[in-house]
Amino acid sequence: MEPRASIGDWVQIERIILRVGERAPQVPEDTQATPLISRVKGFALQEGAIGEEMVVETVIGRRASGRLVAIEPSYSHDFGGMIPELLPVGGEALQVLRDRGTAAGDKEVSQ
Amino acid sequence: MTTVRDSSYSAVMARRNEILSQALGMDYSKFERGGLAFDYEAMMDETGFSLDQVRTVQAETGVGNTPLLELRNITELVRSLARPGKGARIFVKDEAANPSGSFKARRAAVSVYQAKQQGYPGVISATSGNYGAAVASQSCMRALKCIIVQELFDGRMVGQPEIMEKGRKCEAYGAEVIQLTVGPELFYVMLLLLEETGFFSASLYTPYSIAGIETLGYELAEQVVADCGRKPDMVVVTHAGGGNITGTARGLRKAGCEKTVVVGASVDLKGLHMASDRDFNRKSFTTGHTGFGVPFAGWPDRADVPRNAARPLRYMDRYVLVHQGEVFYATELLARLEGLERGPAGNISLTAAFALAQEMDRDEVLVVQETEYTGAGKHSNAQLTFARENGIVIRRGDPAENVPGRSIVIPEDHSQITARDFPLDRLRRSLVRNAVGSAGVDKITQADVAFLIEETRASRDLVIEELKRLDLPIC
Numbered sequence: 088m089e090p091r092a093s094i095g096d097w098v099q100i101e102r103i104i105l106r107v108g109e110r111a112p113q114v115p116e117d118t119q120a121t122p123l124i125s126r127v128k129g130f131a132l133q134e135g136a137i138g139e140e141m142v143v144e145t146v147i148g149r150r151a152s153g154r155l156v157a158i159e160p161s162y163s164h165d166f167g168g169m170i171p172e173l174l175p176v177g178g179e180a181l182q183v184l185r186d187r188g189t190a191a192g193d194k195e196v197s198q
Numbered sequence: 199m200t201t202v203r204d205s206s207y208s209a210v211m212a213r214r215n216e217i218l219s220q221a222l223g224m225d226y227s228k229f230e231r232g233g234l235a236f237d238y239e240a241m242m243d244e245t246g247f248s249l250d251q252v253r254t255v256q257a258e259t260g261v262g263n264t265p266l267l268e269l270r271n272i273t274e275l276v277r278s279l280a281r282p283g284k285g286a287r288i289f290v291k292d293e294a295a296n297p298s299g300s301f302k303a304r305r306a307a308v309s310v311y312q313a314k315q316q317g318y319p320g321v322i323s324a325t326s327g328n329y330g331a332a333v334a335s336q337s338c339m340r341a342l343k344c345i346i347v348q349e350l351f352d353g354r355m356v357g358q359p360e361i362m363e364k365g366r367k368c369e370a371y372g373a374e375v376i377q378l379t380v381g382p383e384l385f386y387v388m389l390l391l392l393e394e395t396g397f398f399s400a401s402l403y404t405p406y407s408i409a410g411i412e413t414l415g416y417e418l419a420e421q422v423v424a425d426c427g428r429k430p431d432m433v434v435v436t437h438a439g440g441g442n443i444t445g446t447a448r449g450l451r452k453a454g455c456e457k458t459v460v461v462g463a464s465v466d467l468k469g470l471h472m473a474s475d476r477d478f479n480r481k482s483f484t485t486g487h488t489g490f491g492v493p494f495a496g497w498p499d500r501a502d503v504p505r506n507a508a509r510p511l512r513y514m515d516r517y518v519l520v521h522q523g524e525v526f527y528a529t530e531l532l533a534r535l536e537g538l539e540r541g542p543a544g545n546i547s548l549t550a551a552f553a554l555a556q557e558m559d560r561d562e563v564l565v566v567q568e569t570e571y572t573g574a575g576k577h578s579n580a581q582l583t584f585a586r587e588n589g590i591v592i593r594r595g596d597p598a599e600n601v602p603g604r605s606i607v608i609p610e611d612h613s614q615i616t617a618r619d620f621p622l623d624r625l626r627r628s629l630v631r632n633a634v635g636s637a638g639v640d641k642i643t644q645a646d647v648a649f650l651i652e653e654t655r656a657s658r659d660l661v662i663e664e665l666k667r668l669d670l671p672i673c
């Protein structure tokens with residue numbers, strides 16, 4: 088069953104602001120080939136399934152309408168993966184300080 | 199009866215000045231002096247705030263008075279490379295200690311205060327950066343509604359991790375965040391919202407915003423004098439739109455630091471187009487890069503105000519570029535050698551400082567003028583992982599071998615960090631051409647020439663030569 092938003096749910100909606108062909112003249116070619124899309128979050132003022140048009144009230148009380156794209160949207164950005172190229176940098180620099188006999192270098196006993 | 203206004207792109211852009219004058223609460227036309235010229239200092243005075251008053255306003259919301267920290271171990275590492283007697287002491291102003299985690303709180307503080315004083319019900323800002331969180335936080339403190347408009351997604355609806363984090367932070371402070379795909383029409387969306395809501399436009403580029411940064415330059419001067427018994431010899435500033443360097447340098451001057459060398463630093467993203475959908479997610483830096491730094495220095499009046507209060511060429515003594523890989527390296531140094539884990543943009547000036555301090559005497563003082571907070575999305579690992587997912591090669595080697603959008607090269611050794619001077623004359627010539635082009639004049643007066651010299655701090659000869667190239671009579 089398609090997930091549905093109920094009235095009062097925290098949702099994210101999407102709207103096309105400028106279609107392909109309506110973009111500003113100074114926009115480069117690759118961007119011209121895409122529409123300008125806007126997303127905003129708010130509390131659903133009506134029920135609806137993903138993909139359906141609805142009206143929401145944003146956190147500051149403004150009304151906005153658009154197509155439902157997410158129900159209870161969450162933050163997905165994170166700290167990424169381990170970066171092997173960065174990992175040794177600190178140890179190498181500390182080794183330079185150790186070789187110069189400075190206190191900061193002494194503190195670090197291993198890489 | 200209310201009239202329904204035409205909301206097409208061209209119609210809204212055509213009434214931009216009308217919308218902005220309502221939303222900025224300031225009549226910019228009175229500063230125009232005919233021809234190319236306008237009265238910059240009169241515009242800056244229009245805020246009506248002295249530096250002390252700005253400090254008071256900022257103190258009310260916990261902004262400013264950030265610590266100045268000496269980076270002893272990084273200084274020692276610099277001295278391992280410097281010639282005898284060289285290697286300046288490096289300090290950093292820990293601007294991450296501001297309420298929203300960056301110096302942008304200073305800019306937002308005065309704008310939001312002003313919006314409140316003038317009775318606006320809320321504020322709007324179009325920004326994908328730390329400024330959004332700053333405006334949201336200050337609005338929260340002063341009980342104003344806040345809308346932030348961000349450029350976040352490419353055409354695949356993939357968001358830049360750092361901008362996602364900034365959006366999250368705005369929402370944490372109770373702001374409405376409108377998230378757009380790539381394109382300069384962000385400005386059009388902002389105009390529509392200003393019209394709909396009647397909110398104040400908390401632009402990054404108003405005199406209020408710049409007055410807010412003056413306290414940063416002033417404070418750091420006071421702190422260096424107290425700690426070192428001398429004025430700062432050099433201050434290095436991460437440069438993008440130019441407000442940071444303009445406000446800081448003005449603050450330094452107000453503190454009597456006329457001889458302090460003010461250096462702008464940007465990460466070199468040559469070859470990546472700012473409004474390109476394809477290039478958007480191939481940038482591992484969302485600010486402090488040449489994509490903003492070069493065009494804004496060469497022509498400030500490309501912003502969301504009639505006249506930009508950020509005018510970097512008036513203040514910049516040098517402009518230096520660093521490579522992406524060097525900044526990630528310097529970020530590691532700051533965390534592992536100094537115990538300070540801080541975000542990406544502030545470390546652009548730190549990277550440049552690492553190279554510049556090697557040329558300076560040991561008893562001289564160099565200040566890295568800011569840090570910013572770090573976190574999910576903004577972290578080096580997040581940015582580099584995202585870069586890899588977008589096909590960018592990450593490797594160690596000579597950082598100069600990087601190709602923005604294709605590869606990022608992490609130095610193998612601290613001696614590979616360099617700061618390359620970008621010729622200021624190129625920016626100066628560009629400003630002369632842009633000033634003439636945008637004013638659409640067919641002759642140049644002596645007053646125009648004097649104005650261009652002030653704007654660029656170029657020699658008269660350079661200005662005249664560039665005007666002659668444009669074939670304009672000077673009378």
Ligand SMILES: Cc1ncc(COP(=O)(O)O)c(C=O)c1O
Binds near residue numbers: 300301327439543
């Ligand atoms: C942390 C940080 N540093 C530096 C800058 C650059 O400031 P400006 O755009 O005023 O040159 C920004 C702004 O984007 C920023 O967020």
